[in-house]
Amino acid sequence: MSAGTILVSGNQRLARTLNRIYEQKQIRDGKLTWETPDILSWSAWQQKAWDESLIHCDNEGQALLSNHQALLVWQGTIERSVEANAMLQLYQVARRAQEAWLLMHQWQLSLAEINLSFSSEDNRAFLRWASTYRKYCKQHHWLDTARMPDELSRYYQSGIYSPPSHILLLGFDELTPQQQSLFDVMKKAGCEFDQIDECSPARQMRRCRYQDGDRELAEAAKWCLVQYTEAPESRIAVIVSDLEQQRDKVQRIFDEVLQPATLINEGDGGAYNISIGRPLSEWPLVHAFFMLLDFAQDHLELNKVVSLITSPYLQGPLEELEQRYQLDARLRRQGDTRVSISSLQYFAARVDEDGEPYPYTCPLLAEQLQDWQSQREKIRKRLRPGEWAEYFSELVGTMGWPGSDTLGAYDHQCMHSWQGLLSEFAGLESVQALFSFQQAKQQLKRMASAVVFQPRSPESSIQVMGLLEAAGLQFDALWIAGLHDEVWPASPRPNPFLPHKEQRLRGMPRSSAARELQSAQRISERLLQSADLIVVSTAKRDGDSELRPSPLFIHIPEEENSAAVVSDSPLYTERVHQSGELEQLLDNVGPKAEQSRARRGSAVFKLQAECPFRAFAELRLGARALTEAEPGLDAAERGSLVHEMLELFWNKVQTQETLLNYNKAELDELILQVAEQVINANAKSRPLTYTERFRGIEQARLKRYLLQWLDEEKKRKPFSVQDTEKKYQITVAGLSVEVKIDRIDKLEDGTLAIIDYKTGKTTPESWVGERPDDPQLPLYSIQFGDELSAVAFAQVRPGDMGFKGIARDNEQIPGVQAFQKLKASTPLEDWPSVLSYWQHNLQRLAEDYLAGKADVDPKKGHDTCRYCDLTSLCRVNESNNLLPDEQDPGY
Ligand code: SF4
Known part of the structure; x- marks a missing residue:
């Protein structure tokens, strides 16, 4: 030059x-x-x-407006117009109007001409907005890029x-x-x-069709590899028509073919270069910034809180990562779908009565949140964009954004681009005086979504690019993918704000099918002259739709055997599968338990009976799925409220005689008090769930339940409640567990009855068999021996209230049957033989657990697995696939 x-x-x-x-x-x-x-x-x-x-x-x-500034002026103009009241997406309308403004300048269409030819309400509205916008710009001596030429x-x-x-x-x-x-x-x-027009016709052109889009891209990538191997210095390109939408897929397939080591986190990549960027807002560094701003408004969805506190773009996760994941699990158990700053701070700083931290205590995070709280004062103010830009940076800095010195090369480039955008945001001051926190955050987010950031990557011979980016480039070999007849030529999409007739007459982009055909012909012609060797490919199907090649490439002869265009070599993952040799290992016994104590009370017996592997994984390996937080209370939480209320009630009332002495008004009053007490206690840790209205609904529900239940208690023979929620240490075959028994009643004859509250359906059948479904009450019975005369579920379930259980004899409690009704495989001659039958079964389960028995053996096959989260760990489904047909257990 x-x-x-x-x-x-x-x-x-x-x-x-x-x-x-x-x-x-x-x-x-x-x-x-x-x-x-x-x-x-x-x-x-x-x-x-x-x-x-x-x-x-x-x-x-005249001051030059950036596109962001001009868009903000458009937003303001439209916002102040009469049409704004009926608009749902003002920002999108402003963008289309700005686009129309650019088009009318590029194609030299004046407002006077629009005035003469408008044909719709949209045209008329645009005319008004554009006149106001123009006047406004003139008043302020602003010039936008549409008018710059x-x-x-x-x-x-x-x-x-x-x-x-x-x-x-x-x-x-x-x-x-x-x-x-x-x-x-x-x-x-x-x-x-x-x-400059360097184009020369291609030496060789081929057209191929593949089964689907994945195959098409895989073949393109393999073809690149072949071209590169033959001539490493050559310029090779793949044009993907909708690269923006397909970016992730393209990257996955090209990585697999051209740099498989990156799939297992090895190798530096760089075998090819993909030319499309992503909106700045989607880059993790910027995403973390916006999550922090969202959180500054007090609440954030649980899932976002978790990714925020473990984000590498904050200071602290490196030092207390394990605790932060534990905090995630703790917050999930809490059950709220949204987390407030104060609630996060409470858990992060929490210690037990002895001042010892919990596994989820995160002192660093707690300290950061303390500063964070004190910095939040300003969010209620209205500030200038420059002041917000400064404040945002200070605020996120409190949480250590953008992280420590572990930022990668792309992060540094991203940071540079972000700082540029933040300065642009500060520059909005010239068109907008004040923003609220929410407006400022939203404006900045929109700007970050509109800016595409593409990090500079190392040089490579192989380039993957979008259709328009290839304009003017020459290659040695070019593959054009995805230009099927539905997208090439593109469908017309005229701008709604400009008169269609004028758009067609002037040949504006997307104005008519003829215009699109003409433009596609010109680009296709240029593409077919931009390399020596050219392959044009399409997929045959996209899901259920059949695809045909674009008519603009149909003159290129189609390869009969498209696979032969490149090679039959399988993909990396296919090669891994093909080379796999299966080895069988028996791993149904784990190491013996070193401790004779098991956590989670009677659960060890229930889990061991249900599936030995589940007991081993959950209780010895600590493998449990994270709780999914859901809005409101789940069934277990509602059941727990009922439990707590019954405990509190009987602690006050103590005997059936006292219950019977209450008149209706007194009983109503007492129940309301108890319900309120329980709700208040639970509301402390779930302030977002227990709103005023929610409390009212829950109180009414609890009162209804308790009143119905007390009718059942009134039908019984006289009794007194001896203990509620009392803890016991029970040992079976050397295995010790701590249990908490819901209630122990003293009956008229001085014997005891164990009562367990359930809000679901129950049956004493769940106590029989070598692998009982619910061994909890049989386990409790061991503690009491001869004193015990009944074991019962108290089924507190609306429409199906009542006791269910077995007793030494018939008369003890309504609904509780004599032990002879229990259908066990061994004859149960008397009450002591029932207790020893249970003891025997529990002993076997305890011995198995201690010995490390861990077979993947769900008691009821698929029905058991349905309520278990460990399928990916035990791989029950895979092992079923390996069984010969005749051994298939059918789950
Ligand atoms: S999914 Fe089924 S087989 Fe696997 S651990 Fe759970 S219950 Fe056992």
Whole structure:
């Protein structure tokens, strides 16, 4: 390029590529330093020309608006209009209006012309907004990028400011009338223009079709590998029509073929370069920033809190990661779907009565949250954008954002881009005086979503790019994927705010099918001349829809055997599967239990009976699924409220005689008191769930339950409640567990009855068998021996209230039957034989547990597994697949 020449490219990527090629040439020529060439994208050149013009011309104090600033002015204009009341998505409308404003300038359509030809309410509304917007910009001496080429034309025309001597244009599929006018003016002022057109017809073209999109991309990636292996210096490209939507899929498939080591976190990548970026808001660093801002408003959804407190972009997770995951589990057990700052701070700082931390105590986090709380004062104010930008940075800094020095190379680039955006946000001050916290956060989020960030990646011979980015580039080998007949040519999508007739007449983009066909023909022609070797591919199906090749490529002969275009070599994962040799290991016995105590009370017997592996995994390995928090209370929590209320009630009332002595009003009063007490106690830890209204509903429910239940208690023979929720240590075959018995009643004859509250359906049948479904009450019975005469469930279930159990004889409690009714496999001759039958079964379970018996053996097959979260650990489904058909247990 000679001195004084500026190369203007149709897009940013092309400018980057050309700069890189220029650099490489200088290095090849042995130069150590060189002058930076003037290779600029269209928008960068405009900005440069504008900046330079300020030195020479009187721009009448005009300030250039960035696109974000202009959009904010559009938002304000529309917000103040009469149409705003009926609008749900004002921001989206403003974006479309801004787009229409740009189009009308690019295609030189004036407001007066729109006024003469408007055909819809949308056109009319736009006309009003655009007039107000224009007036507003004029009042404030603002110039936006849509009008900048016209303004530059004016300067060049005036002769005060001279254009460059020579401009080379590259990668413009078409020039807009506005660009054409500007270039004409520049030519008259002495600027020479040349359009570079390096295209030459391809030597070889092929067209292929594959079963589906995945296969198509896999073949493209394999083809790249073949091309690269044959000629490592060659420029290879894959164009994917909808790369933006398919980015993740493309990356997964290309990684698998071109750099499989990255799949197992090895290797640095860099085998290919993917040209599409992501919105800045989606990058983890920025995402963490916004989560913090969301949290500053006091609440955050549980799942977000967890990813926030373990985010590498905060300080602290490295030091207390284990505790923070424990805190996650603790918060989930708490059950609230949203977490407040104070509640998070409470748990993070919590210690037991002896001042010892819990496994989930996170002192560092608690300290950060303390500072965080004190910094939140400002969020109720209205501040200028610059003040918000400063405050946001201070606020997130309290939590240690952007993390310690572990930021990767991409993070540093992302941070740089983010800081640029934050300055732009601060620059909104010139168009918007004050924002509330919520408005400022939302505005910043929108700006971050609109900015695409693409980190610079190492050089590579293989490029994956979108359709428009390939404009003006030349390759040695090119694969064009995904241009089937539904997307190429694209369907028309005229802007709703400009009269359709005018859009069609002027040939504006997306204005008509004919315009789209013309544009697609031009681009296709250019693509087919941009490499020596070209493959055009499409998938045959997308889900249920059948796809056909685009008519614009149908003239290229289709390969009969598309697979042969590349190679039959399987993908990396297929190779791993194919090379697999199966080895069988018997792993149904774990090490013997070193401790004779088991956690979680009677659960050890229930789990061992249900499935030995489950008992081993849950109680010895501590493997349990994280609780899923749900809005409101779940069945277990509601049951627990009923338990607590019954405990409190009987602690006050003590005997059936006292119960019978209460009149209705007294009993109602007492029940309400008890219900309120229970609700208050639970509300402390769940303030977000226990709203005023929720408390009222829950209190009424508990009162209804208790009144119905007490009718059952009144039907019994006289009794007194000896103990409630009393703890016992019970040992069976050397295995010790601590249990808490809901209630022990003293009956009329002086014997005892064990009572266990249940809010679900129950049956004493669950106590029989070598693997009883519910061995809890049989276990309790061991503690009492001869004193005991009845064991019963108190089924506190609306519509099905009553006692269910067995007793030494028939008469003890209504609904509790004599032991002879128990259907056990061994004859149960008397009450003591019932107790020893239970003891015997429990002994076997205890021995198995202590010996490490851990067979994957669910008692009722699939029915048992349905309520267990360990399928991925025990791999019961996989082991069933390996069984021969005749041994298939059918679950
Ligand atoms: S999923 Fe079934 S087989 Fe696996 S541990 Fe749970 S109960 Fe046992």
